[in-house]
Amino acid sequence: MPELPEVETIRRSLAPLLTGRVITAARFLSPHAADHQPAELAARLAGARITGLDRLGKHLLLRLDSGTLDIHLRMTGKLLWNAAPGPHARALLELDQGLLVFDDIRQFGRFRWWPPGVVPPGLGPDALDLPFEGFAARLHARRGRLKAVLLDQSVLAGLGNIYVDEALFLARIHPLTPAARLGPVRLERLYAAIQEILAEALAAGGSSISDYVDASGERGAFQDRHQVYGRTGKPCSHCAAPIRRIVVTQRGTHFCPACQRR
DNA sequence: CGGAGCCCCTGTAAGC
DNA sequence: TGCTTACAGGGGCTCC
Structure with a gap:
C-alpha cells in the first residue's frame, strides 16, 4: 500500500515527465475514481497545463495552472507512465506528450479537485x-x-x-x-x-x-x-x-x- | 476528544 | 474440485 516512501518515489519519477505538459483529455473509466461527477472533473482537467508535482503525506498534488488535482492511491492505486490500460484502469490522463494511467484494483483511490491556493484539509505536517x-x-x-x-x-x-x-x-x-x-x-x-x-x-x-x-x-x-x-x-x-x-x-x-x- | 464498528472494494487464501 | 467465507487496509462516517 502506498505510504510516504512509495508516493515520494512515484512523485520523483513523474515530476520531470509531467511538468510543462498539457492535459489534452481526461477519461474516467470508473465513477469511483473521482470525488466529483466524472464528466465535470474531466471537463475541468481538459486543457490544463501541469506546472509541477508535489506531495503532502500520501497525497500526490498535480499542480495545474487552473488549480490542483489531488490524487490519493489508498490501497492498490498505481500511476503508470505510458502503459497500456489494463482491466483495472480507472482513469486516463492524456497529455500532449504521454499518457498517465490510473490503475486501481480495489477502487479505494480517488482524484479530487481543489481550486488554486487551497490545500487538502485535515492533514498535519508532512x-x-x-x-x-x-x-x-x-x-x-x-x-x-x-x-x-x-x-x-x-x-x-x-x-x-x-x-x-x-x-x-x-x-x-x-x-x-x-x-x-x-x-x-x-x-x-x-x-x-x-x-x-x-x-x-x-x-x-x-x-x-x-x-x-x-x-x-x-x-x-x-x-x-x-x-x-x-x-x-x-x-x-x-x-x-x-x-x-x-x-x-x-x-x-x-x-x-x-x-x-x- | 477517543475509540469501536461499519463501509467501500476485489483478489487471494483458507476452510469445508 | 469447487464453493463459501475471512482477510488485507486508508480513510470517511456514525455512535457512544
Missing part, C-alpha cells in the same frame, strides 16, 4: 518535514495510543500501517503506549526511528507487499527488510522472540513482545 519540537508537541497533545496517533494523518501526514509498525520496533516502543506519556528519551528515539525508516524505505524505492509498483512498473525492495510487518510468529531479528500480531483501531499491528515492552 512526516519528512516536521522538526522534533513540533513532533513532540503534537504527540503530547494527544491522549490516544501511539499506534492510533501515528496513523492519524491530522497529527503528521504520510505514515501508514507498515512504517508505523517498523518505526515503533526500531524505537523499541510498544504500540499501545499512550502518546502523551512518552518522555524525552523515548520521544527522541521514536522521532529518529521514523526519520530513519522513511529515509531507508525511500532509498530502497519503497515496499512492495502485493500491489505497489512505481510509475515504470518497478517494485520496491524495502519489503525484504521489514522487521515486524507481516512477520507474525517469525523470530525477532534482535532477540528471536516470536513477532506478535494484535489489532489496534481495526489495523493489524506487529511488534516484538520482548523488545517492545509496555
